[in-house]
Amino acid sequence: MDLDMKPEEAAFRDEVRTFLNDNLTDDLKAHAKLTSGILTDHPLRVEWLRVLNARGWAAPSWPKEFGGTGWSVMQKFIYASECAAAGTPGLSSMGLSMVGPTLMGHGTDEQRAYYLPKILDGSHWWCQGYSEPGSGSDLASLQTRAVSDGDDYILNGTKIWTTGAHVANHMFCLVRTSTEGKKQQGISFILFPMDLPGISVEPIITMSGDHEVNQVFFDDVRVPKANRVGAENNGWTVAKYLLEFERGGSAHGANLRNALNRLKNIAQTEVSDGEGSLIDDPTFRRKVDAADIEVTAVEFTEHRIMSALSTGQNPGAAASMIKLRGSTMTQTITELGVEAISHYFGPQVLEARTWGANVAPVGPAHTLMVAPKYLNGRANTIFGGSNEVQRNIMAKAVLGL
Ligand SMILES: Cc1cc2nc3c(=O)[nH]c(=O)nc-3n(C[C@H](O)[C@H](O)[C@H](O)COP(=O)(O)OP(=O)(O)OC[C@H]3O[C@@H](n4cnc5c(N)ncnc54)[C@H](O)[C@@H]3O)c2cc1C
Structure with missing residues (x-):
């Protein structure tokens, strides 16, 4: 596995960064930050989708003939990672990543011609x-x-x-x-x-x-x-085809790295029981470092999957492994967030998370999204196939049990 970016990949990364810099407004970023789960405000998501569609980047994974980008596996990975790092609003995975590809695989020509353009331009959600x-x-x-x-x-x-x-x-x-x-x-x-x-x-x-x-x-x-x-009566075949896209890899590593960086910033600001900031407290620091190692392992596993995909191999049960570790680590990091803000976990002011409401949170601004992200994150190990189900898949596919 070669982890160094080739010059053309680095040039592509710079192109994506420039695009995000020019188009991801402060308002869009600030608004997206107030999301505790997967759904940003609907009008905001539509707005961002239309910006991407105007550039031809609404559906990086789709083949060019259906309005996709025709990017390589590595380009898609770079793009997803850059979007995660920049904090772009979440789009609708149900249209772009699930029903769209399913129609390409199992729909009629009429269905593709009718539905696919409407997924790209946001008129069908x-x-x-x-x-x-x-x-x-x-x-x-x-x-x-x-x-x-x-x-x-x-x-x-x-x-x-x-x-x-x-x-x-x-x-x-x-x-x-x-x-x-x-x-x-x-x-x-x-x-x-x-x-x-x-x-x-x-x-x-x-x-x-x-x-x-x-x-x-x-x-x-x-x-x-x-x-x-x-x-x-053949819907099960179609349903399973769609689930491959639901469970397929996205930028888990980049999302986790962002969450970890946010945690480190919070721990830098919060004061420890002893003296100085929480990040220098040896017990807390040990937990953050352990999480860092786990996140690095997810990033490397993701690189391994990208490497396999780009040489035409099937990553197989590795997609389940990434889903399992990614969702578990999201929970671990949000748990450390709760530990860091301590009693500010209690008072939740929902209106303070409403865009434009101008309502102050109880406590410092950095504590606002910690509890909602922790609470919402409990679902990560359930949706898209629970951890137990992912373990069953791996037990069968890898261990032959
Ligand atoms: C936030 C959220 C969003 C969701 N969004 C959607 C959506 O948009 N559309 C949609 O259709 N569904 C959605 N779901 C549903 C999700 O797919 C299901 O919750 C999930 O498949 C688990 O099913 P269940 O809730 O019925 O739990 P159950 O299947 O009843 O599972 C209960 C427990 O038993 C365990 N278990 C079940 N079977 C086995 C087994 N064979 N071996 C070992 N352990 C097992 C599970 O891991 C779990 O811990 C969403 C769920 C959540 C939480």
Whole structure:
């Protein structure tokens, strides 16, 4: 594995840095900093997507023929790392990273021509209707029914933990079209707008005070069969294809490095029980250094994956390893943040996190996002496949258990 950047890669990195410098306004950056989880304010995300789309950079991973960049694996990695380091607003992974590539792999020409440009320009915003109450890790047990009625399906059931359903105008959804045979065999993958009669969205406010996830109900919702992706009852194949993109690597290392740097800055400012700043307290310092070593290991593993991908190899279970270690380390770092700010963890002023509200937090400004990030980060080891599920995948693929 060669870790040095080639001259053309360094030139590309500089090009990205210049673009970010010129286009990522202070307002966008400040606004993005107030995000505790994965969702920045919706209008802000759309604004940033449109800036990227104007440059042709909205979908770095898409092939050029569909409006992507045609970048190499290393270019994509450099771009993602630079965006993470600069603190760009999070975009919609559901459209750009999930349903978009899935349509390329399994959609019809008409579906690609209709949906893909609208994902790129932000006019379609997607949410993922996979999980149901009782069907999370065991996704194939899902119960939402789609009953055939002429050229349409009639949907009844519910989806839960649906990230961004309150701002999305489209959903990709797994529905049961048959109860015959194995449970994986009776599932279909369909697309529909969220304003169809019979769809209702109920918010779920998480313990960080954020509204990111929802429960979505379907009450006799009529969806044309033409909106199905892939054959009827073959949705499991489409769903698994999509999950590869959901679990595929992004810039975990760069995100963790940012979080660690933020922690070090906080510990520099906070005072230890003894004398001087917290970062010089030997016990706390040891924990920060241990986290630093772990983050470095994630960065190196990510480089190894990039190296494998760029020579056409499949990283295999390494994607699970990165998801597992990345999400666990996010939690470790946010836990150290809580330890650092101590009693300021208690008073949470939600309005102080609202863009433009002009409400002061209780305590110094650097403490504002520590508790929300800690609380929101509890979900990282659950969504996108829980840690236990990732361990099962590795046990099977690597250890042959
Ligand atoms: C913040 C957040 C956002 C989400 N966004 C979305 C979304 O946009 N769309 C969507 O469809 N879903 C979404 N989800 C749902 C997510 O995919 C599920 O929560 C996840 O798959 C786990 O399912 P579950 O919650 O039903 O827990 P369960 O599957 O019931 O798991 C409960 C516990 O049992 C463990 N477990 C389960 N099976 C096994 C096994 N075979 N071996 C060992 N341990 C096991 C799990 O690891 C977990 O600890 C989101 C979840 C969260 C928390």
